[in-house]
Structures are given as C-alpha cells and as structure tokens.
Amino acid sequence: MRLIDALIAPFAYDFMVRAFIAALTVGLLCSVVGCYVVVRKLSFIGDGIAHASFAGIVVAYLRHMDYYVGAAIMAVATALGIGFVVRRGNVSLDTAIGVLFTGAFALGVFLMSQLKNYAVDLQDYLFGNILGVSQLDLTLTVALAAVVAVALIVLWRDLLYTSFDPVVAQTSGIPTAMIDYILLVLLALTIIVSLESVGIILVAALLVTPAAAAAQITRRLPTMMVVSAGIGTFCAVGGLYLSYYVNAASGATIVLLATFCFFAALGAGARMRRAA
Template sequence: MDALIAPFQYPFMQRAFAAALTVGILCSTMGTYVILRRLSFIGDGIAHASFAGIVIAYLNKMDYYIGASVVAVLTALGIGYVHRKGRISLDTTIGVLFTGAFALGVFLMSRQSSFAVDLESFLFGNILAVGARDLWLILGLSAAIAIAGMILWRPLLYTSFDPIVAQASGIDAERTEYILLTMLALTIIVSLQSVGIVLVAALLVTPAAAAYQLTERFVPMMTLSAVFGVLCSVGGLYLSYFLQSSSGATIVLLATIVFFISIAGKQLRVAARRRS
C-alpha cells in the first residue's frame, strides 16, 4: 500500500499531479471544440510556433512563458486572419504559419554560438520539473481560460455547429473564432511544460476524439472528454513513476489506448443496437 501512495509523498510529484490534473481537464475540454471544428492540426501547429517565442525570449533575457505566449497567440490570430481574409483553407493556413514561425525560431537559434535553453524539456515536456511559480501560472491561466469558456459556451457551441446561421442571428462568429483561437493558444502554452511541444496536440485531440465515439450530445461529450483527460494525464504520470518512463510519452500513450478502447466501445454499442 505504501508503495502505491509513494508518488504522492514528494513535493515535486504533488506539484506534477496538480499540473497534470489541470492540464488534463483544460486540454480535453478545449479539445471538444478542436474536434468539432476540425482543428486537430492546430495544437501541433501553435505548439511548434511557440518555439520561436522561446528563442526570442532567450535572446532578450525574458521569461520563456511570455515569449511563447505572445508568439502562440499572434500565430493563432494570424491563422484566423489569413484563413478568413485570404480565403485559404484552415489546414493550409496552419501549415504555412506554424512552419514559418518554427523556422524563425530555428533561424534565430542557429545564429547563436551557444544556446543554453533546455530544449528537450520544451519539445517533450518535463512535468516533474514544474515549480511552484510554474504551477501558479498554470492554475491562473487555466482559470482565465475556463472563465472565458463559461462566458462564451453558447456562441462557441453555435458557431461550431452552424457559423453562418449563428452570424445571421446576431452572434459574432468571427470574433468568437478569434477568441477561441486565443484560448487554444494559451491552453497550449499552459500544457507545454507538462507534455512538451511534440505531444501537446495529442492531449488536445485524443481525449475529445475518444469521447466523440461514445456520446451523441455536446455536454456529455465535453464531460467525458474531461474525465478521459484527467484519467490519462494523472494516470499516465502515476504509471510513469513506476515504469520509470517519460511522463509526457506515458500520458499520451495512455490517451491513445483510451481512444482505441472507445472505438471498440462504439462498435459494441452499434452492434447491440442492431441486435435490438
């Protein structure tokens, strides 16, 4: 029994579990909009783009969070603007802007003779290194995004389903999209330290995609997605302690397993319906 609760005895693990819980809920609930708006690529895109912000912050001796946040939000808003005004498909716009921003980061980094940032932790995450200040940042940003989500859930839902009719009825679909993109950018920044640039997209997409297989209404989908998000992030961290594996990779692998189980669950449900 002592062995089972061993991970919770260390302060760094307690902070890691608090971060995993917060990131798990945040990513998976925001992921509901990502899935319904077919924005699966955006998590990967904005996460990569934030790399330029990290390099710029390093060069200017600024806080990495601020650099990454500014570039991530600007990239997200740029994606929305170019998509709407340039009349270019969303996946093309994301592909162009994120690779451009990522290349800017690599370009700036390549011009330095030495580069002392721990890039591996940004690429693959290191939730065990979450300090008290990091945790407060994660909690603060998550609370702000959650409040915005609660205020705007009706416009977000309506414009996800039928943006044209929502716009005609008086809901500003364009403004709602820009706010959602900003919320997504901040969600990705919040998640970076936990699961890293490479894996953040998985936490945004996989729990919501799993919930999508099993539900037929929006609120249950978002709720189930949050349950999966917590299960995978906290469960993945817990397992990684015993398996002595990468926490980010374990979290995402667990989410992938949940996704395939949910597909199987959907098949079973369809088969049961046919029989009845």
C-alpha cells in the same frame, strides 16, 4: 508494496506534488477545449500554434524573460493570424500552417542551435518535462486554466451555436467572427499552459485524443466534454504515475495512455452502435 502506498509514494517529493497538480490541470483543460478542436476540426491549427510558439520560447530564453511571455505572444499572434487567413481565404488553411508555422518552429530550432552553451532546458519544451514545473509555472498554469474555463462557461451558447451553424448563429445576433477569434486565443492559452508538461510535439495529441475518444461513446457536446475531461485527467494523472514507476518520459507516457483509451473507446462505440 500495497496499492495505496504506491499511489501515495510519489507525493513525498514537492516536485512530484507540483507535477500532479500540473498534470491534472493540463489534462482537464486540454480535454475540454479539445472537444471544440475535434468538432470544429481544428487539430492541425492546434499543432501549428504549438510549433510556432517554440520560436517565442527561444527568443524569451535569449532575452532572459519568462518563457510564458514569449510563448504567449507567439501563440496568440499565430492563433489570430490563422483566424485572419481563414476569414480571408486567400491561402488554404493547411498550406498556411504547413508553410508559416513550421517555418516559425524552424526559426526556434535555428536560434537554439546558435546558443553557445547549449540549453538543455529548451529541449524540455519540445518533449515536456512535467517534473521540472516550478511553483511560479504552476501558479500561472492554474491561473490561465481558470481564465479559459470561465470564458468557456460564459460563452457556452455562443461557442455551441457558432460551432454547429455559424451562418444562422450570426443572424441570431451572435458575433461569430469574434467568437472564432476568442476560441483560437483560448486554444493558444491552453497550448501554452500545456507546453511544459507535455511539450510542443505532443500537445496536439492531448488536445485531440481524449475528445476523439469521448466522441465515440457520447452523443451530445456537454456529455462529450464531461467524458473527455474524465479521460484527459485519467490519462494525465495515470500517465504520470506510470512514468514515475517505469522511469519513462512523462509527456509520452500520458499521450500513449490516451491513445490506448481512444482505441478502447473506438471498440466500445462500435459495440454501443450495434446494440442500439
């Protein structure tokens, strides 16, 4: 089989076309938002939001609602709750996440295990099932991604200044507390969009790994974002192809490819610094 045929072949199926669009969107979005996750050291928060949203998904399933609704409510509530805990500073952040959000995840697993007719498709959200993305899911994914993208562009300077120097940003008239909350909500939306494709367990990797790889070989946030977006989309689309041909779990294949890219970037970055 020629390469071009190998690349085109999966598109014979509608569900594969949808999967590729979803992978592209999720890869792009996670890797760009992930740059803020990496420079602001929010990866643990991302993991916490993802895990907590599972309880929302299970409750939505029990109530025969769309999973997006349950996941969105739980993820945004979690994100705002984390922001509140950070601002108040009574409980350390890692403790709050370790206790509350793994607790919410456990609630989700508990509720799922109580279901009479054991729901296989709920497990899809744990590990992702990009091949099961429906047309409605896809529309919502692209729409939410567009909202996040617009917010990132409009708030670019606020996010940049708040990320580097929140105190001076505040004296410069930037509503830093609001910006922090908005970033957490954008992070929550990004995670929701990604759940069906890569799953709760692996979404944190897609948020961190492409951005961390890009950080090794770039020196400014804008270029880091562009490179991260390139790595993220390459891994999402490439990982989907790989999973198609080796018949493996798509989410895991995507994340493994990203992990490989990270180590490659680590080596390249070390070489670049030696050369400089």
